[in-house]
Amino acid sequence: MSREPTDADRYPTLSDAGRAVLMYMTEHPHAPVFRNRSGNRLLHEEVEGLRDYERNEGQAPFAWSPGVTPPWLGAFVAHVHAEVPYYRSRGLPPSFDRIATVDRGDLAADVARFVPDSVSLDRLINFRTTGTTGHPLVLPSHPVVAGRYLAYHKRALRRAGITLRQGRGDVGVMLLGMQRTCFTYVSVTPSMDESGLAKINLHPDDWRDAGDRARYIDAMRPEVIAGDPISFAELLRLPVRHRPTALLSVSMALSPSLAAALQERFACPVLDIYSMNEAGPLAVYDEALGGHLLLQPGMFVEVVDASGRPVAPGETGEITLTGGFNFCLPLLRYRTGDHGALVASGEGPVIARLHGRQPVRYQTASGSWVNNIDLTHALLAYPLSRYTVHQYADRRVLLRLAPGDVVHADEASASLASALHGAEVTVVPLAGDDKVLQYTTDVPEGLTR
Amino acid sequence: MSMSNGLPLEWLLRRLIDVPSDFLDPPRRGREGRVHVAAVVNDMLTRHGETTPPALLATLSGDLVGVSAAQLTLSAVLAWLLADERWLAAGAVPSAMPALFTDAIPALAAEADAARYVFEADRREELVRTVLARLALLPEGETAHQAADRLASVSGVERRRLLEASRAAEERARAIREALAAKAAAESADKWTRE
Numbered sequence: 001m002s003r004e005p006t007d008a009d010r011y012p013t014l015s016d017a018g019r020a021v022l023m024y025m026t027e028h029p030h031a032p033v034f035r036n037r038s039g040n041r042l043l044h045e046e047v048e049g050l051r052d053y054e055r056n057e058g059q060a061p062f063a064w065s066p067g068v069t070p071p072w073l074g075a076f077v078a079h080v081h082a083e084v085p086y087y088r089s090r091g092l093p094p095s096f097d098r099i100a101t102v103d104r105g106d107l108a109a110d111v112a113r114f115v116p117d118s119v120s121l122d123r124l125i126n127f128r129t130t131g132t133t134g135h136p137l138v139l140p141s142h143p144v145v146a147g148r149y150l151a152y153h154k155r156a157l158r159r160a161g162i163t164l165r166q167g168r169g170d171v172g173v174m175l176l177g178m179q180r181t182c183f184t185y186v187s188v189t190p191s192m193d194e195s196g197l198a199k200i201n202l203h204p205d206d207w208r209d210a211g212d213r214a215r216y217i218d219a220m221r222p223e224v225i226a227g228d229p230i231s232f233a234e235l236l237r238l239p240v241r242h243r244p245t246a247l248l249s250v251s252m253a254l255s256p257s258l259a260a261a262l263q264e265r266f267a268c269p270v271l272d273i274y275s276m277n278e279a280g281p282l283a284v285y286d287e288a289l290g291g292h293l294l295l296q297p298g299m300f301v302e303v304v305d306a307s308g309r310p311v312a313p314g315e316t317g318e319i320t321l322t323g324g325f326n327f328c329l330p331l332l333r334y335r336t337g338d339h340g341a342l343v344a345s346g347e348g349p350v351i352a353r354l355h356g357r358q359p360v361r362y363q364t365a366s367g368s369w370v371n372n373i374d375l376t377h378a379l380l381a382y383p384l385s386r387y388t389v390h391q392y393a394d395r396r397v398l399l400r401l402a403p404g405d406v407v408h409a410d411e412a413s414a415s416l417a418s419a420l421h422g423a424e425v426t427v428v429p430l431a432g433d434d435k436v437l438q439y440t441t442d443v444p445e446g447l448t449r
Numbered sequence: 450m451s452m453s454n455g456l457p458l459e460w461l462l463r464r465l466i467d468v469p470s471d472f473l474d475p476p477r478r479g480r481e482g483r484v485h486v487a488a489v490v491n492d493m494l495t496r497h498g499e500t501t502p503p504a505l506l507a508t509l510s511g512d513l514v515g516v517s518a519a520q521l522t523l524s525a526v527l528a529w530l531l532a533d534e535r536w537l538a539a540g541a542v543p544s545a546m547p548a549l550f551t552d553a554i555p556a557l558a559a560e561a562d563a564a565r566y567v568f569e570a571d572r573r574e575e576l577v578r579t580v581l582a583r584l585a586l587l588p589e590g591e592t593a594h595q596a597a598d599r600l601a602s603v604s605g606v607e608r609r610r611l612l613e614a615s616r617a618a619e620e621r622a623r624a625i626r627e628a629l630a631a632k633a634a635a636e637s638a639d640k641w642t643r644e
Contacts, residue, residue: 005636146638173641224641226643
């Protein structure tokens, strides 16, 4: 049985000012219920290291371009094959493009084999992914890795002409969810002089009064608001007066119409960031560049065909990653399940025509809507290796399960039907291609626009 | 570590059979024996441009009670095997050679004396394949998997090493799974965005 974490574990560098921000966020009269605890977990020396990291990564140029590999690739491949059990056991092929690709299913099968030998386990943390390709995942990470996200957010913000000004006593960032079940907590960002961080759920069940949602956001005045298209769509419906400096949209594709509505309403840049738990913030959308501009110079991106061969620059294929800043999970030809084309730009490589992250919502038997994350939560209790959920135009729902998971069919379909307020759910075995879209619908209103 | 082809196995086995008989004479230990193994090994490493680590010189000096005559003689035989330019031409890294004398040879010497590694076909192949594997080289014409399979089939030492490595790997994987499941890990840590 592991030890119960304490606030000293969650906020090792917390000052009185930081403590005051935490209290302000949690004890405000309009505050929501904070259901969980989390923290930055960063040590003093790590905070200093992160400041250096931000300075370096904020300016670093890309040393590769579509069709041209980076100079660090050979050393990285050698390191991974020496240190990572999964790759060591497979041996090193004579050339990079002969290295077999891996995908989410490989990580889901036994992620421990992807952790380098040199990683100390004392401060390992995990990120759970709800997933869009059907493999629920627990990914190894570290507080420093989580802290490094900010370097890439700042890089993206700087392009939009924004330098963050938040500091002591401010609420720096508010993360929005819009789910029945949502991980919510407060923290501080040590490298920003302990500005506050609040992760909240806009679902009315998390508030004493649904009207408190807008009042709380107005009271906290976060400099940046982060969310996904579903929570941002809800934000648009609230009478919020506060104007943040920027909105960061992650997790799913942000439609042009929703981006425009947000930009007009909040009078600030709306950054559509292509990000995933396996790799962090990878790219930011720029209409002028015709796609998502890559943000991590230390991540080599290939676009490959079904057999893992790189396609020509500009051709569409599966986005495949090598490198990255998570030293607990170095990626080597990792197929993301997302598709796009790689093209060059003056600022670095760009992913054009990115697709694969379309958010989907489902209509319940009572006529209300729930989103795909809620359905993932409804199925979390069952050890499903892979599944898909589809809603037909007549609102019936089809749950496809991997053949080995069909033993859970009765309970999984009952749980899904419950989340959908009694909608009819049929279960069939899943067959064929691994790269199926997990959440699909024939109901036009189910696709968030 | 990158594996590269490679040296012809037949040439290596031949070279081992051709070891000058002097090398198999009793090693210098205290006041007994003839062969100064530290000097033999030092000559070979110097020829490859590598400085012999002082600790290795001490190990092979013959002055240490814990270092057996079998280990010293097998070290001399290994020095003979390695004393050829073809190793470097095939991609061997000289800085990897001293570790052969401290890591591989003691385990092999505990199994059999040096003469058996020269005169018995299976032992000869075991020694040659062990050296190739430790230097990240492949026998000419073999894949990494073929070479690893063949080494495991001829070498009891390799089989034990693999078993121990497998146990250690399983222990590490279990520790990672436990660490990931711990409450502190599940609380995770702040990111400015949550995917």
